[in-house]
Every structure is written in structure tokens, then in C-alpha cells.
Amino acid sequence: MNNYNKLQPEKVFSFFRQISQIPHGSGNTAQIAQFCLDFAAERGLKAVKDAGDNVIIYAPGTAGYENSDPIIIQGHMDMVCEKTADCNKDMEKEGLDLRTDGEWLWAEGTTLGGDDGIALAYMFALLDSDDIPHPPLECVITRDEETGMFGAELFEAENVKGKKILNIDSEEEGILTVSCAGGITAHCEFELNKRYICPFYTYEITVSGLRGGHSGVDIGKGRLNAFEMLSKPLAHISKPCYFGTITGGGKHNVIPQTASIVFGCDEDILDHLEQVVRFCNEKHLGGEAEPDLLFSVKEICADQTVKFQENTIYFLYIYDFLRFLPTGVQSMSESIEGMVETSLNMGVLEANGMDLSCDFLIRSNTDSGKDAVVETVRSFCESIGDEIDFNGMTLSAEYPAWEYRKDSPLRDLMVTVYKDMFGKEPFVAGIHAGLECGIFSKKIKDADAVSFGPDIENIHTPKERLNIASAERTWEFLKEILRRSK
Ligand SMILES: [Zn+2]
Known part of the structure; x- marks a missing residue:
């Protein structure tokens, strides 16, 4: 001093x-x-x-x-x-x-x-x-x-x-x-059919090891969204399963680093799931940007609060939801080299057998880019499937580019x-x-x-x-x- x-x-x-x-x-x-x-x-x-x-x-x-x-x-x-x-x-x-x-x-x-x-x-x-x-x-x-x-x-x-x-x-x-x-937050809500069963076997697949980061300044660095990554192992599950819950992420302006999905099955498929997870890990899906991406699976004892959808078709819809999720970089700037112009991040997803809701933080350095992504999210939500009711989208926290x-x-x-x-x-x-x-x-x-x-x-x-x-x-x-x- x-x-x-x-x-x-x-x-x-x-x-x-x-x-x-x-x-x-x-x-x-x-x-x-x-x-x-x-x-x-x-x-x-x-x-x-x-x-x-x-x-x-x-x-x-x-x-x-x-x-x-x-x-x-x-x-x-x-x-x-x-x-x-x-x-x-x-x-x-x-x-x-x-x-x-x-x-x-x-x-x-x-x-x-x-x-x-x-x-x-x-x-x-x-x-x-x-x-x-x-x-x-x-x-x-x-x-x-x-x-x-x-x-x-x-x-x-x-x-x-x-x-x-x-x-x-x-x-x-x-x-x-x-x-x-500029930015805007889109909160989307869905309702699932309310009929449940208690499956014999329940499992949890987890995505971890991702780097996360700020959903604006880090979004162009190849960072993966943990929710979206959940779809990778699900793609290889060949048995009919019942959807239970999804957890992970938590902040709309942070790229989610971890996510887990709980689901049930009438038969014991642990060996099959372990194979699927091993296969995904061996493929190094994170590339150089996400070298520590890790998939894991375990059999769990689901507590009474977890409601599993009776209809295995929901599991496929949830898979589609994760697989087609619009997230990450949508376009790069033509005026400023190397700058992400438009992006979105789904940082919050709450899903159980009854309801599903999620938050997208949409950013764009042009106002028209922001408006276009709002429409992309809306049509994505509407296209998820007739079995899942889309209850609408609420926009908030808007600020200009x-x-x-x-x-x-x-x-x-x-x-x-x-x-x-x-x-x-x-x-x-x-x-x-x-x-x-x-x-x-x-x-x-x-x-x-x-x-x-x-x-x-x-x-x-x-x-x-x-x-x-x-x-x-x-x-x-x-x-x-x-x-x-x-
Ligand atoms: Zn300052």
C-alpha cells in the first residue's frame, strides 16, 4: 500500500x-x-x-x-x-x-x-x-x-x-x-399422459465430465450440453422402457455439465445398458473440446415419488426431445470474424413422469436472429409429438442486441x-x-x-x-x- x-x-x-x-x-x-x-x-x-x-x-x-x-x-x-x-x-x-x-x-x-x-x-x-x-x-x-x-x-x-x-x-x-x-428466456411446458406403472427394474444413466461454462461467451467453444448428450446412449437401447425423471443443469445461463435420466423396464437389461455405455465412451463423442465426457449406468431403487409412464412410447418421445433439442451455436457473424452471432442454451430441464418443463436462454447479436430462434424453439416444442401436450411458451427477461x-x-x-x-x-x-x-x-x-x-x-x-x-x-x-x- x-x-x-x-x-x-x-x-x-x-x-x-x-x-x-x-x-x-x-x-x-x-x-x-x-x-x-x-x-x-x-x-x-x-x-x-x-x-x-x-x-x-x-x-x-x-x-x-x-x-x-x-x-x-x-x-x-x-x-x-x-x-x-x-x-x-x-x-x-x-x-x-x-x-x-x-x-x-x-x-x-x-x-x-x-x-x-x-x-x-x-x-x-x-x-x-x-x-x-x-x-x-x-x-x-x-x-x-x-x-x-x-x-x-x-x-x-x-x-x-x-x-x-x-x-x-x-x-x-x-x-x-x-x-x-441481446437475450430472451423462453420457458416451455409440456404435460404427459397421467397413467403410471411400477416397473420391475429401474436404471439411471448419467452424463458427466463436461466443462459447462457461460452460455454466452463459452458457447462457441465446442462445449456440449449434458441434456442433449443423454440422447446418445438412449439411441442404442433396443428394449421398451418407461420414462421416469430427468435431472441436471440448473442455471439458464450456464451450459449444463451433468444430467441423469431414470427409466424402467420389465426385464433385467443391465448387461445391455453397460454395453451401450461402454460403446458410447469408446467413441469419444466429446472430441477435443470435451475430453472428459463420461457416460455411466447403474441399477437403482426408485423411490415412491418417481412416477413411470405406463406407455413406453413416452420414452421414445423423450429420446426425440433430447436428440432434436435446439441448443448451442445457431449461426456465426458475417461482419465480425469468429464471433458467434446467434445461440441458445437449454440450461434448465425438469422432467418427471407427469410434466416436463425447460428454459432456453436465447442470445443474438441481431434482434432478427433472436426472433428467429424464438420461432425455432416454438416449432420444436410443437413438433415433439401428439402424445405430449405442449402447454405453451412464456418469454421473459428480454434485452436488446x-x-x-x-x-x-x-x-x-x-x-x-x-x-x-x-x-x-x-x-x-x-x-x-x-x-x-x-x-x-x-x-x-x-x-x-x-x-x-x-x-x-x-x-x-x-x-x-x-x-x-x-x-x-x-x-x-x-x-x-x-x-x-x-
Ligand atoms: Zn462491468
Whole structure:
């Protein structure tokens, strides 16, 4: 901590420390919002708090920039509060214990809040200076991004005039993000025929060893869905079976790593099932992306709560359901190389002999892609078979995509500045997950946005750390963008 005062840029890290001393976890942002308002008042800058409890601070353009187009600089005031098991800090009430070795900055035992405190520190350092040339600035500091972008959702666009948005909420230097995915959750319900039997023999087949991961950013990495993988051994079962239950997964935004199906049979087929499972394991169906995929089977004693469908035909329908499940990558972007454009993840499936329900989280970097997949899911559900009643689909938690702009003067400027400063091309990318830019690009007509930021590792964990040199380069980059925005 002693060498904290030596960190450069001094003003940026000085404000970062002030921010870190104010508890500002999501849902606990009144104090940090007031700090932003006081900061503005002390410097005679106009500021407002809007209906979403976002704070907007305005600064006029400096000499020669008075009539330039205003630029919006945007970040979120809340942070994710996580701490190590042995940390006693009350993050609702206490500030963070910053530590640095001169190369990295972290907080002892807790998240650092570099995401997105560094954005605020940059804004304050800019607004506090009188020697940095810049056009009129509209600094938009949003509330509760991390828990659902609640501030951005209520943002009132009439409070800003700017069209160019610098979103400082990315964690990899050298990447300019220019598109993000929108999303929607589709909850689907089915009803099975209510006639049951108690089979003589019951078995459980389990899929395990999958890597799982975030259903947006990891979906393009060849990760398999455990529910879908259940269909592989089922394909080889040649005896009539009765459907019991399916369990596994559990979070709609996580690719399911494990899943199990319980089913019954009138005869003892354990040997047959063991052969099937061995066959599936020998085929290495996971390939290189999922080397640890493992199928296993065991005979179980089903308890009274497990209801088995009388009709073995249901077993085949369940098999079809898993086999034809739309899940994973649906299309890749044509504008941004290597980016998944549209995907869906079935992370939640609850099925017993009576009912079946599942949740699909659909993502797309275009709004039309999202709508198309909603229809794919609907027709999949309708086609499952006349024996299973589809009771409908409920859509919720929708947020808009930030679509790629073919023509983006801001992106062009930033690419040029980056090349001039660092002698190499920045990587222009999109992410297959949500960012507040999605909401802003809908609310602000003709918005031209780019998201960037310094290197921050392990965000949302107590291992979060900010690279000092990267923060300094990003600061110089930001100032140069503003200087060239006359
Ligand atoms: Zn963030």
C-alpha cells in the first residue's frame, strides 16, 4: 500500500482509491451516486440523477472544442461483491483494502471493483483537469449493471445530446468491442399422459465430465450440453422402457455439465445398458473440446415419488426431445470474424413422469436472429409429438442486441488512434453476451458506440486485479480520442 501513491496516472488512481473507500455493491449505490453528485457540485459542473438513479455529469468543451459534438463516456457505478471464505469484511459498510506491487492492483480478500471503478476514475480525472482538451462531455454513470442493467433500462435519453458513446466496461486492452448480444428466456411446458406403472427394474444413466461454462461467451467453444448428450446412449437401447425423471443443469445461463435420466423396464437389461455405455465412451463423442465426457449406468431403487409412464412410447418421445433439442451455436457473424452471432442454451430441464418443463436462454447479436430462434424453439416444442401436450411458451427477461454498425466514425477514429499510438491494429470484436451498449443503442437514436478498457483479470472474483501499465495506456488512449474529436 505504501507505493500506492506512486501509481501513475496519479489522478486516476487517487480517484480510484476514493471510490474504493465507498461501499458500492449492486443494490447499495446511494452513497456512490451522492459522491458523484457532490464531485460535480464542488467543481461547478452540471449534474442530474435520472429516473433510473443514474448520474449524468456534464462538462463543456475546452477551448476550441466548444462547438464540437458531445461525447458520452459511460460506465457503471456498482460492483460485484465477492470475498474469500476467510475474509471478514462487511462489504455493505466497509471500504476495500487496496494492495499493489506496482504491476497489478487488487483488494485484499475481496473483489477490486476495477469493473467498473476504473471507468469512474477516468471520468473524474478528466472532469477534474483543466489541461486535457476535449469536446463537451456527458458522463453517464449507471446503477446496478451487474444485477440486470436496471439503471440503463430506465435511462432517459433526453438527458444527453451526444451520439458517440465510449463505454469503458471491457476488460481486455487492445480489443474494441462494437457489438453485443441481446437475450430472451423462453420457458416451455409440456404435460404427459397421467397413467403410471411400477416397473420391475429401474436404471439411471448419467452424463458427466463436461466443462459447462457461460452460455454466452463459452458457447462457441465446442462445449456440449449434458441434456442433449443423454440422447446418445438412449439411441442404442433396443428394449421398451418407461420414462421416469430427468435431472441436471440448473442455471439458464450456464451450459449444463451433468444430467441423469431414470427409466424402467420389465426385464433385467443391465448387461445391455453397460454395453451401450461402454460403446458410447469408446467413441469419444466429446472430441477435443470435451475430453472428459463420461457416460455411466447403474441399477437403482426408485423411490415412491418417481412416477413411470405406463406407455413406453413416452420414452421414445423423450429420446426425440433430447436428440432434436435446439441448443448451442445457431449461426456465426458475417461482419465480425469468429464471433458467434446467434445461440441458445437449454440450461434448465425438469422432467418427471407427469410434466416436463425447460428454459432456453436465447442470445443474438441481431434482434432478427433472436426472433428467429424464438420461432425455432416454438416449432420444436410443437413438433415433439401428439402424445405430449405442449402447454405453451412464456418469454421473459428480454434485452436488446447492440448490432454491428457497418458505418461507425467513432470506431474508425479509435482504430486510427490506436494504430498511431501503439503501432499495431486493435482487435475489433463483438461479444456474445449482454452490455449496457445494447440498451443505449436502442434508446439513443443513431448511437455510435465502442466499448473498451484496460486489462482486468478474474473479474467478479476475489482474485480480480487491474494491470497498472494497461490502465495508464488506456488513459492515454482515451485522452487522445478526445483530443482528436474536435
Ligand atoms: Zn462491468
